[in-house]
Amino acid sequence: MLDEMVEKKKASGSQKICHRLALVIVFHLLVLLLLDDVTCQLAWSPIQVDSESTVDLWTRKSVGCACSYKDSSNSGSEHEHDHVKHDNASLQHNGHHKHHLNCACCVKGGCQCGEHTPNRCTQCGLENHCLNMCNVTLDSKILQGSSGQTFGQIRSPILQGPALCYYVLRPAPGQRVELQVYRLIQVGKFDGKKCEGGYLRFGGLDEKDDFNNAELCGVNERYSPPAVLFSDDGITTLLFRITEKTIRSQFLAYFSFTSLSNPIVGFHPKGGQKVTSTDCDWSYNDYSCRTPSSCVIASPGFPGIYGKNKICRYHITTSSVHTKVKITFNSLLLPQEHCSTHYIAIYEGLTPGTERLATICGQEKKEELIFSGPNLLLEFNAGYQVPPFDYNGFSATLTFIEGITTTLTPPTMSFDIEPIHPHEPPNDLATPPPKFTPCDQVISEQYGGRSGHFDSRTRSYANSCRLIFKGKANEVVHISLFNYRLKSPSCRSVIEIIDPNTRKKTVLKLCSPVTRKARNEMGSFIPPQTFISTGNQMIIVLRRAGPPHDTNDIEFVDGAFLFHNEEQSGTLQPYSLCDMHHYGLSSPESGSVEGPGTEHLFWNIEGSLNCSHYFIPAANQSVTVTIDMLDRLGTDNDCETVCGDGGCQCLTGLNSIENIDHLMMMTEDNQPINCLCGNFRPEWLPVSLRSWSPIKLVYSIARYSWNTKGFTYQASYNFITDGMCGARTFTIHSGELHSRNFSQAFSLNSFFHQQCLWILDSNTERSLMIEVISNQSRSCTAWNISLHEYTPIEDEKMHAGMLIHQFCPRDKHKQFTLPWNLKTIVIKIQAMTRQAPLYTVRWKSQIVRQKIQSLTPAPNVISNHGSTIFPLSSSCHYSLMGILILSSILLSIS
Structure with missing residues (x-):
């Protein structure tokens, strides 16, 4: 009698819990369905088998049904996986023996645990884990084939720590993993930053302290509503670990393999691209988000608890200067009073180093935010996890708004311009300029500024549309095309860029159908398509077959322009965005x-x-x-x-x-x-x-x-x-080169850079002697003078061939005598120093009586420091010194 009373009380209590659970679930689902203006929400799968589950999820009654095993000898080894469909009343009417009616009655999808646990049912397919549900693989396909359900219950065994159990949850394709945790008993404790002594980790078997996925712990926790966690990473693991000594450690949770297409429960990002090699970064652009609600972003694991110490970045880009981004928060639930560690920041750019436009934290009511492009960064920051784990991050919808407005046509300017007929002969002065249409626009610094954007969609519609750019006398027009769209078949619509300053006027001609987008599908900008006029005018002509049926599908061209003054800012180089020559x-x-x-x-x-x-x-x-x-x-x-x-x-x-x-x-x-x-x-x-x-x-x-x-x-x-490097070639038989004593600049960081090159060409077989003098004592890296063989190459910079000698300032004075067969040599000075080089170079050539093949060494080849400054040819011998001196004396006499 006492057992029956206890059993009835347990059943009654379980029934109340289940009814309360069902009411909570239904309430939250109604809130989710009925409220369009939701600022915070929790949503999970309603796990409820039927109204008769009064003991637990799979057990309707603890006794009263026939045992699924034949007798006690094989009760623990043979199980029938057919669903138990008989209740206690029907069995009594059929006259079954009493010992056949002492097993649990199971709900649809449940199977009896067996002889060792006759009063419990479990999910069909998991009978072997009734007594010890530890180190289990939960496979969606197998469970659905055995029980007809893709959800179930995890009731951990009672562990005495230290201990460890793991659970592998394997979803089918198109499913995500959902976990609902209701109860924790002696599963570690939260120290304000992390769990100590034990934990329940979702999303990995990593036992390191820097684990950054969701983690739960608590001495005696009852979560109502449950702590819900989601994973979209395929096979997911749940780690139940106790690292300290305990008497009874246990947890209770439900799992569910939820469809990614479920519009109410669970979340899957839409319209974006996952950034490779990142944990949770995404990229969104306007081309992928043209229809309403086609792009949705959310915190990782939404609507479940997100992991700790995460930074997720959502890059949002636009391809038109007129496009704005509207961020609508559908759900926002962050830990209260933790704004320094749990928040959403929006930046004007692609990195957190740019200007911060907004910061959102807690449960602030930020329903809609609108920003300009071209780049936005929404950064989600998650710090340490915060009990009681009643937050789930955010979800938001991205909408890209085209902010194009039609402008009035500016007054017609009186200037001469050629007719827009690129294949006709040059302009005839008797031919009047073409008439303006409502779409035509003259753009000058007076009306558009030195730099700006243009877009044919901002003009009143006309089949023919001209954008006429006219700069000042010394200006050229720089055009860059961002986007254009021509949809008519067979070249019925045309875009032409015309340079009226040249005979070949058409610079570019585009025939329909053709489309250009400023960004590719990944949201990255495509290299610009640029054009530079030869004079101060440029014209863009847009001819369309007819008005569009849909205003969002109009044929157009947009881009940017710049009036560039070459006299002031240098000559702009063709096909370059910003390279100038002076x-x-x-x-x-x-x-x-x-x-x-x-x-x-x-x-x-x-x-x-x-x-x-x-x-x-x-x-x-x-x-x-x-x-x-x-x-x-x-x-x-x-x-x-x-x-x-x-x-x-x-x-x-x-x-x-x-x-x-x-x-x-x-x-x-x-x-x-x-x-x-x-x-x-x-x-x-x-x-x-x-x-x-x-x-x-x-x-x-x-x-x-x-x-x-x-x-x-x-x-x-x-x-x-200043003529310093002016004369390049000398044919005279003697001469001098002098540096100039330039005044030093007042600034400390003022430098002189010289790369002067002179050519000495004797034209006859004469012996050339060169003398270099300097009163500065500087290193060779500051400046030096070098003698080179002459190389007959068209480029003057390449005339300096093989090095013969080099003079350094600290050498003070050197003389070089060159062999008779070197008719032409190159003298080169190189300098990069704060102090301008000071030097004198003298040369003299004489008729050769004795043809010496080898180079003559200078008498002071050894520097003041005793080290050789440059190598001499191996054919030079100091034993010839006397002969050379005698030869020079005889030559001077002659």
């Missing part, structure tokens, strides 16, 4: 340049950016380039600027200079002269360089984007006519 003969004598990247042409540029100003002095000129201002360069700790007598250098350690923002002066063969990076401070400015050969000023940004533009700088230049 010629000493045609450019202004002096001018200034500044850092690029703020012009609208750079809107669709991402990644590395290199822009150069190339200063090319004439033969009788030098050029001085001075960096006057440098800003925002001291943020990179991987590079250090060190300045010395030989210029400023960038010390990068193991990193490559291409991966670091820097400003560099280079020779025409790309050898670095001055480099500024990292810790460079403004008080070290100005940095100037005077050069007698062409130099480049190269601006390099390792990771450029429109939101995160590079550093800024300003530099000035000055071409000086």
Whole structure:
């Protein structure tokens, strides 16, 4: 009688729990279905077999049904996996013996555990784990074949720690793993940052302390609602570990293999691309999110508990300057009073180093946020897990809004322009300009500024649409196409770019159907399609077959423009975005340049950016380039600027200079002269360089984007006519070359760079003697003068052949006598130093009476330091010294 009362009480209590559980589940599902404006929610699979499950999930009654085994001798080894369908009443009416009715009655999908546990049922397929459900594999396909269900219960054995159990959950394709934890008994404790003494880890068998997936622990925890966890990583493991001594450690949980397409329970990212080699980063762009609700993002494991110490980044990109991004939060539930460690941050760019636009934490009501592109970063930060584990992160819908508005046509400007008929003869002055349509637009600095965007969709519709760019007298027009779409068949719609300044007017012709997108399917910008006019005009013509049926499917062209003044800013190089040439003969004598990247042409540029100003002095000129201002360069700790007598250098350690923002002066063969990076401070400015050969000023940004533009700088230049390296070839038999005593600049970091080259051509068989003198005591790296054999190559820079001799400043004075067969030699000076080189070079040639084949060594070949400065030919012998001296005396007499 007592046993029956206890059993009834247990059944009644279990029934109440199940009913309460069902009510909670139904309530949350109703909230999820009925509320469109949900700011926080928990959702899980309703695990409820039927209304008669009064003992546990699979047991309807603990006694009253026939045992599935035949007798006691084989009761533990033979099981029938047929579902038990008879209840206690029917068995009594059929007159079964009492000992056949002492086993549990199972619900549909449940099977009796056997002789050792006759009063319990378990999920069919798991009968062998009734007494010890530990180290189990739960396979969705096998369980569905055995029990007809893809969910079940995990009731761990009662462990005495230290102990360990694991559970492998294997979903079928198209399923995710769901775990609902209701009860923890002596499973470690939370110390404020992590679990100690024991834990329940979901998503890995990693026993290390830096485990960053979901982890639960507690001395005596009852979770109502349950602590829900999800995994989309295929096969998932659950680790139940007790590391301290305990008497009774146990947990109770439900598992479910949930369909990824379930619209209510569970979540699967939509419309984005998983970023490879990352844990939880995703990329979204407007081309993949054109229909409503087609792009959804969420915290990892949503709507379950997310892992600890995670940073997940969601890159959101737009391909049009007019497009805005709307972020609508469908669910937001983060731990309260933990805003410093659990929050969502939105940045204007692709990295957290850009401007932060918004921060969301706790359960703030941030239903909709709207931002401009082209790049946004939504960063989800998760710190340590926080009991009682009643949070589940966020989910949000991305909507891309086209913000194009039609503008009024500006007043017609009176200027001469050729008819838009590219295949006709040159403009006839008697032919009037074509009439304007409502879509036509004249763009100049007066109406559009020096730089800007254009889009034919912002104009009133017309079948013919012209965008006419007209710059000032000394300007050229730089055009970059971002997006265009022509959908009519058989070239019925056309885009033409016309340069009215040339006879061959059509620069580009595009026939429908054709489409260009600013970004590829992965969200990365495609290299720009750029065009430069030969004069101050450029025209884009868009001819369409007819109006579209859908305004969202209109044929259009959009991009950016720049009016570039070549007289002030240098000659823009064809097919280049920002490379300029400054010629000493045609450019202004002096001018200034500044850092690029703020012009609208750079809107669709991402990644590395290199822009150069190339200063090319004439033969009788030098050029001085001075960096006057440098800003925002001291943020990179991987590079250090060190300045010395030989210029400023960038010390990068193991990193490559291409991966670091820097400003560099280079020779025409790309050898670095001055480099500024990292810790460079403004008080070290100005940095100037005077050069007698062409130099480049190269601006390099390792990771450029429109939101995160590079550093800024300003530099000035000055071409000086000084004749220092002017005359290149000398045919006279004697002469002198003198350096000039240039005044030293006031700035500490002012340098002289020389690469002068002279050719001595005697034209006859004469013996050439060269004398070099300097009163400076400098090293060869500061400056040196070298003698080379002449090489008859068209490029003058390559005339210097094999090295014969070299003079260093510390040598003070040297004489070189060359053999008779060297009719032509090259004298070359190279210098990179703070102090201008001072030297005198004299040469004299005489008629040869005795043809000596070997080179004659200088009498002072050994330097003041006792070391050989340069090697002499092996055919030179000091035993000939007397003969050579005598020969020179005889020659002088003659």
